Amino acid sequence: MASDVGSRAFQNARLQKKHRKQADELLPRAVAAYRAGRPAEAQAICGQVLALLPDHFDALHLLGVVALDGGQLDLAEQALTKAVEIDPRHAEALSNLGLALFNRKRFEDARKCQERAIALKPNMVVALTGLGNTLMRLGRPEEAIAAHDRAIALKPDYADAYCNRGMALLPLARNVEANQSFDRALSLNPRHMEAMFGKGLASINLRHSNDALAAFDAALAIRPHAAQVLAQRGRLHQQAGRFDPAMADFTAALAIDPRQDMALLGFAQLSVIKDNIAPAMDACRKVLEQNPESEVAWTWLGECFCKQGDLATALQHFERALEIKPDFGDAITAKIFLLDFMPDTDFAQHQAVRREWWTRIGSKITRRPPPLRDRDPERRLTIGYVSSDFRNHSAALVFLPVLRHHDHKAFKVVCYSCSPLQDGMTERCRAAADLWVDAWQMSDEELTDRIAADEVDILVDLSGHSAGNRLPVFARKPAPVQVTAWGSGTGTGLPTIDYFFADPVTVPEEARPLFAEQVYDLPAVITTDPLQGWQPTPLPMLRNGYVTFGVFNRIDKISDPALALWSRLMGALPDSRIVIKNGALDEPLLRDGLVARFVAHGIAQERITCLGLSTRDQHIAQFAAIDMSLDPFPQNGGVSTWESLQAGVPVIAKLGHGAAARAAAAINTAVGLGEFVAEDDDGYIAIALRYAAQPAELAKLRAELPAMVAGSAAGDVETYTRKVEEGYRLFWHHYCASS
Incomplete structure (x- = not known):
């Protein structure tokens, strides 16, 4: 018995020795194959070694590295985990296991491995910069930068560490510094695709669109099928209004990687812009399946619900995004916009959410020292207008009349155009300015510097919290006096903006203490140029024998309470018709949904006419x-x-409880049409029924109304502009008198 045991042990020892010899012959071949760029061969040879010796450390380690390079993350983790179990003090194996775990998005486990590797080998630069990447994913960018700096100090020519350092600087908005890190990486390795990609990201953040496009194109020349680069280039095209190239890039990225989150989110955003809601929702949900903490996906999913009129669900999604990232500006802006549309909200809620933007974002932006200006109260003043809407946009119809009628002897007009989109309206705005600045490729810091260099006395925000705003510039306070006007007309919540142009109806006295700005009254919160070439038309009711109501507004303004009231009105006038006109109604889903809402209130489909996009x-x-x-x-x-x-068509309006809910009443009042302003639903219907029963009176009003509008202080754009200039001069007097 003892001799049999001894014989088997001897035979096993001989077999192990034989296997060890074979393994020692095979492993160098595996290493050579790996170094020669033949990973499949290297992997196969490692498999042969492990069939002979399952606990062969070097074969396990090499197999893990080969699998990691090839994206076989399951195999990489298994092989490297076993290697580390065999030799827990092997720093390279620990570092590589950390990288495998990082790629599997198990960042906390990755951190532990990388820190163990560094403890064993403090000068291991690969582990240090790998730890930096992990710390960034864990939301610890400052520590990440420190890890990359340690790696760079040990190996000053390490391009990967410079690139990784640049990536860690991006979430801290240290974009100029990030660009310097990427440039250093590229000086060491001109074909470093990730550094070129990072340079594109930093350039987007700096609004340097041309530089970003060049960087992404260069990155794709190095690696044509890089899905993340295609997705970011698509994002860049989309921001510039180049929707077809944007969709092409998103589609190409998703063909390579169907789960690429930036491509999915870009596709969703572009679909929302084009009113294709169902595919947008599907894309957002795909992102949330793989990353439930994507604040961007929650925000865009909320935008999809906004488009469908489900405002309560949309608000929940915006709040979820802000739980994940409390300073996510897109979600706060979406929430601000949404609350203006929600029934039963009021001035207090509207201004509270604007202050929320200031608390979460604006207050953290460093304010510039007070600029020095000549405090002569009567000198010529430089007025700077900041907008992304110097183009074919409804906002431009509101502020262009003021630009055109300024007294240029008393005021120098500077326009800071923050959109790459230009058209005939752009040229009209440019012609009205003394100085035109294309600011769309200026970062907030660069635009602030330019405004200061132009010695602007009064800086005017024309956007509020609407798309394309530059409120972070106003938070820096580059001008002595700052005003918000026209483009949004609801206040900003920024204590760095001194005045808000409104009127006594839009913002009643009792609501004014809620605003961050001091309210200054104009004849109406907005004006616009008279219609060109318009000739009075007969009252349609006289030939039709029934009333035709019109709603020429965005359909997302058609709230459930408004639609219910209109349906009630049409029920009281059984022969009446309604015409709803908006470009979005070219989309069948939205058009059919709107008609269905009326039908649900008992209004026959044939009484509803929907008109889409037109000149x-x-x-x-x-x-x-x-x-x-x-x-x-x-x-x-x-x-x-x-x-x-x-x-010549009167507008029936109802006074609401916020600035956006009182604008039409303010305009009616300003042109002498106060009898068309209702205090409540019953009053709204009473106005409609009264004039429906008096076609002669309505026809007379139709004929007289254009002249009434043109003769009012609100409708006469020259008079209106003089009122604006009186405000500017008063603001400047107050500034000159201040200490």
């Missing part, structure tokens, strides 16, 4: 078929209210 002239011409316009609420019409009145 502005065609849009205005449609008022010839309308007897009375119905103003939506709580988000009123602005330019659409003016257009209707100028065309």
